[in-house]
Amino acid sequence: MAVLTFIGSGQMASALTFPAVENGHTVRLVGSPLDTEIIERLREDDYHINLKRTLPKGIDYYTVDQMEEAIDGSDVILGGVSSFGVDWFANEVLPKIPAETPVITVTKGMIDQEDGTMITYLDYWNEKSDNKLNLNAIGGPCTSYELADHDYSAVAFCGDNVETLKNLKEIFETDYYNISLSTDTKGVEYAVALKNAYALAVTLAVGLAEKREGEGSIHYNSQAALFGQSIKEMGKLLELAGGKSENMIYGAGDLYVTIYGGRTRKIGTLLGRGLSFEEAMKELEGVTLESIVIAGRTANAVRKLAEQGKADLNDFPLLMHVDEIINQGKPVNIPWKKFEIESFD
């Protein structure tokens, strides 16, 4: 059995203690600087105040100042920070991890560079790191609550080293946590990052229907139309970023689950109802919205690629409209006619 140290005690990392502990591994859960309250309560009775679940017995809890002690002697490090903790993870955590220790992270997202290139967090961390690390990531549709509740989930572990991936799968796989493996880290990571932007786009239709017919009214034709358009644009983005198209299944599944997920659905719905971006954000005060960040970054990247003649903005009418809404204060006005295609042999 292995010693696993989780850095960051957010909801997703904490939910992953279930398969890990149930498989008999030793789990050390280390709070980030933002997690002190979480760790304090966990030490009392294993109850996670944000996940709202009692974690399995036997986990050792550490505060951030005890991180080095927790890392010492670990077989695997699991990075549990959100995309807002990416730099903290790079600067404060990665330098403390021995080169031979595999790292697997749950952080979803990507970064747009000056020239329009998009890079994954794995690439970003590798660039920023002095020592060569064995970095791997988890992608695919899996919400923390439902994993904690043992709902069946299918995810992908991705990384460069096949042996590491197989070993990580053996550690985490249970009857309800099903793990595919891929060395196409770009493909898996982009597919699941992009879905955040598009989940917001699909849920605009939820608010639009409510605006027409009153809150609580629900229609699926318009959601399905935006879902199909999202799949189309995500496929083209995956292609632009150099990922394999087979990874769209993780993006499609993840899009599906995120639409029902909570915060992203909420902002999309509010915008669809007619609130301005500023008004909608006020209603969600204090909530970190990765979907907003990703939508902006992806739109930026695509615009820069288009300037260089490497992408065609006409291929991304939905993404461009989401960007107009969140970054230029424009009202929701779905460009339906721009989605129409003519495909003649």
Next chain:
Amino acid sequence: MAVLTFIGSGQMASALTFPAVENGHTVRLVGSPLDTEIIERLREDDYHINLKRTLPKGIDYYTVDQMEEAIDGSDVILGGVSSFGVDWFANEVLPKIPAETPVITVTKGMIDQEDGTMITYLDYWNEKSDNKLNLNAIGGPCTSYELADHDYSAVAFCGDNVETLKNLKEIFETDYYNISLSTDTKGVEYAVALKNAYALAVTLAVGLAEKREGEGSIHYNSQAALFGQSIKEMGKLLELAGGKSENMIYGAGDLYVTIYGGRTRKIGTLLGRGLSFEEAMKELEGVTLESIVIAGRTANAVRKLAEQGKADLNDFPLLMHVDEIINQGKPVNIPWKKFEIESFD
């Protein structure tokens, strides 16, 4: 303005009277032999007893014995039968249509042939017809209720003749009914036919969660896992059938909307809860289930292709399990581990 004759006054055809009438066309709505009650009530006050909506004013209603009168002088015929009326449409309707009159049908589905080949209804009708007809079809995510309610919808019209397609688009397109065009009839038709089988598959997870945690409990991780697997298998089926993969967007959108659609969700949920297929069908007495028909036909086709070495059954674990459930009386036991893939460069 054109004279449009709709044959079959089911829900989908009747919902299409909204864009047609609103665009100023003359609409003749002809009941099939099963639609007598519907037509009788429509003649009273334009209320459709199954669609549960009042149709737009000005439609001329015809019973089946008045079909020839209705067809006479029509610019376009819209075929509105369900997949259970395919042969009636072939035998009783198509021979009465002049060769030069374009036909567009809403019937979704496909037929498996002895050798494992799948054919679309358009191909089937062309084969059975003596005169060469100009047959076109509508695919994509669009439920009748929501179209009648003017929810935004995106569909594809497909057929062989580009000019006809453009003309049909001009007739039916409105601000809320958005029409793409494609000459890849196989691709569009299979993508939307297959989603019926897979919508049943995804909703098994709805029932499974309820079985574990009680009715009304809902989880999305497992639905998303089955959704991703469905997209994967549908893509491979589309490839086997010779359709273009770009049409997956209609299938994906249609899968999304069908999961929330009613009858197919109901049977999937009942099966997931643990009812046998026979018990589940009893609860749905009298309801025509295209998903069951399509799942069986697709599984048959794939098995025959596999026997000939043209397909690999390991690519379709979810379809094969759905077939086991509905045609071999087996209990639901999702083969999660068979969905896992290893993709190494």
